[in-house]
Amino acid sequence: MLYTLLCYNDExxxxxxxxxxxxxxxxxxxxxHAKYKKQFGPVVRLMPTTAATTFRKDENLVxxxxxxxxxEQLLGFHVLDVExxxxxxxxxxxxxxxxxxxxxxxxxxxxxxxxxxSVPGPTVKDG
Amino acid sequence: xxxxxxxxWIESKLVAARPRAVAALLRYFRDLDLAEExxxxxxxxxLTKWQxxxxxxxxxxxxxxxxxxxxxxxxxxxxxLTELPDEQASSDREDVEGTLVERLDGSHxxxxxxxxxxxxxxxxxxxxxxxxxxxxxxxxxxxxQIARAFVVDERAMEQRITRAKARIAQAGxxxxxxxxVERAExxxxxxxxxxxxxxxxxxxxxxxxQRGALCEEGIRLARLLLRLFPSEPxxxxxxxxxxxxxxxxxxRFDAQxxxxxxxxxxxxxxxxTVVGEALAMLDKAMLHRRPGPxxxxxxxxxxxxxxxxASDTDWAEIDQLxxxxxxxxxxxxxxxxxxxxxxxxxxxxAALEMVEPLGAQLAGYFYFHGLRGALLKQLGRSKExxxxxxxxxxxxxxxxxxxxxxxxxxxxx
Numbered sequence: 001m002l003y004t005l006l007c008y009n010d011e012x013x014x015x016x017x018x019x020x021x022x023x024x025x026x027x028x029x030x031x032x033h034a035k036y037k038k039q040f041g042p043v044v045r046l047m048p049t050t051a052a053t054t055f056r057k058d059e060n061l062v063x064x065x066x067x068x069x070x071x072e073q074l075l076g077f078h079v080l081d082v083e084x085x086x087x088x089x090x091x092x093x094x095x096x097x098x099x100x101x102x103x104x105x106x107x108x109x110x111x112x113x114x115x116x117x118s119v120p121g122p123t124v125k126d127g
Numbered sequence: 128x129x130x131x132x133x134x135x136w137i138e139s140k141l142v143a144a145r146p147r148a149v150a151a152l153l154r155y156f157r158d159l160d161l162a163e164e165x166x167x168x169x170x171x172x173x174l175t176k177w178q179x180x181x182x183x184x185x186x187x188x189x190x191x192x193x194x195x196x197x198x199x200x201x202x203x204x205x206x207x208l209t210e211l212p213d214e215q216a217s218s219d220r221e222d223v224e225g226t227l228v229e230r231l232d233g234s235h236x237x238x239x240x241x242x243x244x245x246x247x248x249x250x251x252x253x254x255x256x257x258x259x260x261x262x263x264x265x266x267x268x269x270x271x272q273i274a275r276a277f278v279v280d281e282r283a284m285e286q287r288i289t290r291a292k293a294r295i296a297q298a299g300x301x302x303x304x305x306x307x308v309e310r311a312e313x314x315x316x317x318x319x320x321x322x323x324x325x326x327x328x329x330x331x332x333x334x335x336x337q338r339g340a341l342c343e344e345g346i347r348l349a350r351l352l353l354r355l356f357p358s359e360p361x362x363x364x365x366x367x368x369x370x371x372x373x374x375x376x377x378x379r380f381d382a383q384x385x386x387x388x389x390x391x392x393x394x395x396x397x398x399x400t401v402v403g404e405a406l407a408m409l410d411k412a413m414l415h416r417r418p419g420p421x422x423x424x425x426x427x428x429x430x431x432x433x434x435x436x437a438s439d440t441d442w443a444e445i446d447q448l449x450x451x452x453x454x455x456x457x458x459x460x461x462x463x464x465x466x467x468x469x470x471x472x473x474x475x476x477a478a479l480e481m482v483e484p485l486g487a488q489l490a491g492y493f494y495f496h497g498l499r500g501a502l503l504k505q506l507g508r509s510k511e512x513x514x515x516x517x518x519x520x521x522x523x524x525x526x527x528x529x530x531x532x533x534x535x536x537x538x539x540x
Contacts, residue, residue, distance in 0.1 A: 010186075012354075013143040016347055018340075050353040050366070051407045053414075064411065065357035071185060100136055 002041075002109040003080045003088050005095070009102030011073040015048055028098035036091055041079035049073050072102055079109070132182050134174065140186050141170050145267045146351055148190040150239035155195055157302060159246070159264060159292050161202075168201075169194035237355040238304055244348070245313045248320035249295050256291040258324050263288050266344050276327070276338050314356065318365050318421070321348045325369045330524060342373050363412035364422030370405035371428035374398040386531040390437040402432045423452045442471035459488040463495060466502075475505040493522040497532055509539050 017025070033040050049066040056063060066073065078095075082088050085106065092104045132140075145166065152162035169190040183189040247261040259277070262268045268276075274284035305313060328341025349366040356362060378396035381387050409425050427448045434440040449465035463485060470478030479502045482495070489495035500515030516536040523529035 010140070010143060012351065013139050015350055016139065016143050018343065047404050047407060048350060050350050050357070050363075051404055051411065053411055062414070063358070065354075100132070101140075 001082060001084060001088075002111075003082065003085075004107050004109055005078040005080055005088070005092060006074055006105040006107060007076045007078075007102065008070075008072040008105065009075055010071065011049060011075065013101070014075060025099050029095060032091065032094045032098050035094070039080055039082050039087070039091065041081060043076070043078045045076040046074065075102075132177055134178070137174060137177050137182070140182065141173060141190075142267060144187045144190055146240055146243065146265050146348070147187045147236060148194065149264060149267075150243035151187075151191045151235070152194050152198075153243055153246070153300075154235075154239050154302065155191075156198070157300060159295065161198060163264060165194035165198035166190065168197045172197070238310075240351065240355060241305070241310065241313050241317065242301060244317040244320065244352075246295060246300055248316045249298060250316075251294060251298055252291050254323055256287055256294075257320050258327055259284060259287050260291040260295075261320060261324060261348075262341070262344065265348065268340075268344070272340070276341055314352070314359060314362065317352065318349075318362060321345050321352070322365060322369070322421075324348070325372075329372060339376065342369070342376070345369055346373060358415070360412040360415040360417050361419040361421050363408045364419060364425045367405040367408040367412065367425035368421050368428055370401050370408065371425060371432050374401035374405065374432065380527065384527060384530075385534070386527040388531070389431060392437075394434075394436065397432065405429065406432070418451075420452060420456050423448050423455070427452075440471070442468050446472050459485040460492070460494075463489065463492075463498060466498065470502060470505075475502045478502050479506065491522060493519055493524060493528060496522065497535075500532070500535065504535070504539060513539055 033043070052064075052066040054063050054065060054067045055061070068074075080088055080091060082091070088106050092106060095104065148169070149162050149166050152165045153159060156162050156165065172193055173186075173190065177183070243265060244261065247264060248257050252260070255277070259273055262273050262276075263270065270285050270288065271281050273288075274281045277284065279287075322345065325342050325345030328338040328343075328345065330338070346366065346369050349362065349369060353359070353362050353366055374397050375389075375392060377398065378392035378394065379387055387393075405425070406429055409422065409429055412422050412425075427445050430441050430445055430448075446465060446468040449461060449468055453461050453465060462481060466478040466481040469481055479499070482499055482502065485495060496515045496519035500512045500519060503509075503512035503515060513536060516532050516539075519532045520529050520536070523532065
């Protein structure tokens with residue numbers, strides 16, 4: 001089953017980290033990745049929300065800033081291929097110990113191939 | 128089971144919350160010292176309460192509420208309540224927590240933080256006091272840390288901050304909500320102050336120096352403002368500019384701590400993550416088509432960042448950008464910087480011609496004599512070059528600057 005782990009945290013806090021602190025946290029997360037090499041797919045770290053631009057479809061407007069003004073921001077995501085949700089939760093626990101604070105949203109992935117190509121889908125289907 | 132936060136986590140949360148909480152408390156108490164004390168009290172309580180009960184849902188609102196209540200208690204007990212304006216005191220007693228939390232969202236936050244920063248950038252304060260005050264009150268650096276950054280002793284720094292506060296209290300604080308024009312003006316003043324903080328760090332951000340933290344603080348404040356005022360292209364430009372300069376921090380000093388000029392820097396040491404964010408910010412700013420001095424300076428820095436090696440630098444474009452900057456904000460320092468680009472595009476003779484007339488205005492400026500010396504050296508006028516370098520050394524603000532010129536002087540043979 002493919003999942004994304006969406007990482008949320010208070011950006012004001014994470015962006016106040018020193019270089020050393022940032023490197024330390026990344027190293028801790030890296031250790032979890034090393035442990036679950038087979039399960040982890042791509043990881044994306046997002047730039048601060050100040051760098052974001054949002055296109056509002058209804059108003060046909062380009063506006064500065066992220067889509068959602070929240071107390072905690074979406075800071076990045078991991079892609080995870082695991083047997084089941086239980087294993088995903090286990091890995092999330094270990095990531096949380098490496099980097100406390102905020103939350104992870106564990107969201108199953110659906111794949112979309114715009115060209116209709118037949119590519120292997122998620123390892124486990126519903127039902 | 129509730130996961131209880133560790134002290135390190137609480138501390139970084141408190142650091143992150145400080146500007147917003149102190150800003151709101153300042154609106155409430157209308158007194159910098161009281162606002163600071165209130166925040167301090169709230170932090171002390173947070174350290175125990177959050178470890179016992181877990182962190183609150185909204186840390187900033189919690190700190191403001193607790194800080195306000197505790198301090199009000201103190202004030203009442205010392206029967207100093209009468210010192211608060213009547214209207215303020217009566218309306219606040221009816222205040223319920225809900226409305227306060229509600230009021231903290233949106234525009235209040237924005238204007239509170241802007242007011243706090245604007246207060247620290249009071250035009251009557253000398254710039255050194257502005258910076259010291261902002262670092263103390265907004266960023267929460269200890270007097271000791273600030274004193275170390277400025278290389279003065281702690282008592283002197285304490286006095287400097289006390290004097291600054293007294294002066295602000297005398298001048299009165301701007302508490303009415305600003306109109307759009309005023310808000311824009313305040314942003315300009317505050318932007319300049321943030322850049323001062325950054326530059327104070329940048330002038331000597333050698334690895335052994337304590338000043339590097341000031342660069343990070345400047346960047347943090349710019350990010351904070353940009354989150355509150357997301358559509359200000361000049362604030363984006365300022366952030367991009369600081370990020371681009373900060374990205375070079377590891378390449379700016381060699382193992383001996385001497386300054387390495389941009390052209391000689393090992394570009395593989397430039398922090399590409401930071402460069403990436405800066406280029407994205409600048410790109411975003413340009414979409415607004417409202418250029419300004421910070422955006423132009425960031426665009427210049429971006430051209431350096433985009434050059435894989437020094438010889439790839441698009442000096443002609445940099446010359447053009449400096450020309451645009453000269454038109455907008457004419458200053459001998461801008462012309463001096465442009466002369467560097469001109470020396471690359473049209474040679475040292477043309478650059479020297481541009482530099483010589485600035486002598487009267489920039490006689491006391493380190494970089495003027497440094498650049499003049501370098502241009503004279505290129506033209507083979509060693510004797511004059513030597514004199515210029517010696518004047519530069521006499522004006523050097525840091526050991527690194529002096530050492531760099533001394534090397535050039537030695538190179539004259």
